[in-house]
Amino acid sequence: MTEGRLIVAIDGPSGTGKSSVSKEVARRLGVGYLDTGAMYRAVAWWAQHQGIDLTDQVAVAHAAETIPLVMGTNPDDPRVSVDDIPIDQQIRTSEISEVVSAVATNLAVRSTMKKRQRQLINQIAEATGGVVAEGRDITTVVAPFADARILMTASEEVRMGRRSKELAVDAEATRAQIVERDAKDSTVAQFLTAADGVITIDTSDLDFEESVAAVLGAIEASTSAIAGH
Numbered sequence: 001m002t003e004g005r006l007i008v009a010i011d012g013p014s015g016t017g018k019s020s021v022s023k024e025v026a027r028r029l030g031v032g033y034l035d036t037g038a039m040y041r042a043v044a045w046w047a048q049h050q051g052i053d054l055t056d057q058v059a060v061a062h063a064a065e066t067i068p069l070v071m072g073t074n075p076d077d078p079r080v081s082v083d084d085i086p087i088d089q090q091i092r093t094s095e096i097s098e099v100v101s102a103v104a105t106n107l108a109v110r111s112t113m114k115k116r117q118r119q120l121i122n123q124i125a126e127a128t129g130g131v132v133a134e135g136r137d138i139t140t141v142v143a144p145f146a147d148a149r150i151l152m153t154a155s156e157e158v159r160m161g162r163r164s165k166e167l168a169v170d171a172e173a174t175r176a177q178i179v180e181r182d183a184k185d186s187t188v189a190q191f192l193t194a195a196d197g198v199i200t201i202d203t204s205d206l207d208f209e210e211s212v213a214a215v216l217g218a219i220e221a222s223t224s225a226i227a228g229h
Ligand SMILES: Nc1ncnc2c1ncn2[C@@H]1O[C@H](COP(=O)(O)OP(=O)(O)OP(=O)(O)O)[C@@H](O)[C@H]1O
Pocket: 012, 013, 014, 015, 016, 017, 018, 019, 020, 021, 037, 162, 163, 166, 203, 206, 207, 208, 209, 211
């Protein structure tokens, strides 16, 4: 740990429970939280709001550089706003879920996001004593220096079940979206298998509380290993 600041990086495919588990872990540790997927969603929403065609890579990259985005980092209320407009609901619509990969696979956008996310991680850790940051490339690209690096996985069936329960829709209706999005996103980020030094937690047979306990255990193991070094 750097000067008493705890940085936790969590990656994994869609629907594994990264956001809900990360928020709870941040709450229990009394540190901040960063949802990096929400940042890609915000860029997609902002670009569309400005009439930009998401296949126009240069215009979308410019939108990512200039977006007046403010990320809430309180795990109890991680509000996302653009130009002072709260957009939490707008960015989680199925319309945005369907198009967000076009933004997330734009390499110029990823480069801008990496800088912003790394800056935010350091600022949040400075302000609250630590941060739990989650996404697809946090353990590998954005914060490979994190004190604990975790890949959360779950079988496709379990992930679809969790997502469809949450959205109150048929599991089959979510299959195509989840599978297609992960396939596209995994062309630019490694979140299907763990990189060296990253601890894998398979939550397929774990309930929510057990998943939180497993992540807290992995953080404890990683930080003890660093302290004993
Ligand atoms: N271990 C678990 N057991 C049962 N349900 C869980 C578990 N973990 C998370 N859930 C539920 O699964 C749903 C999906 O979780 P969440 O949105 O946190 O996933 P995610 O990995 O962040 O997905 P995405 O990357 O698509 O945003 C939520 O309703 C959450 O409460």
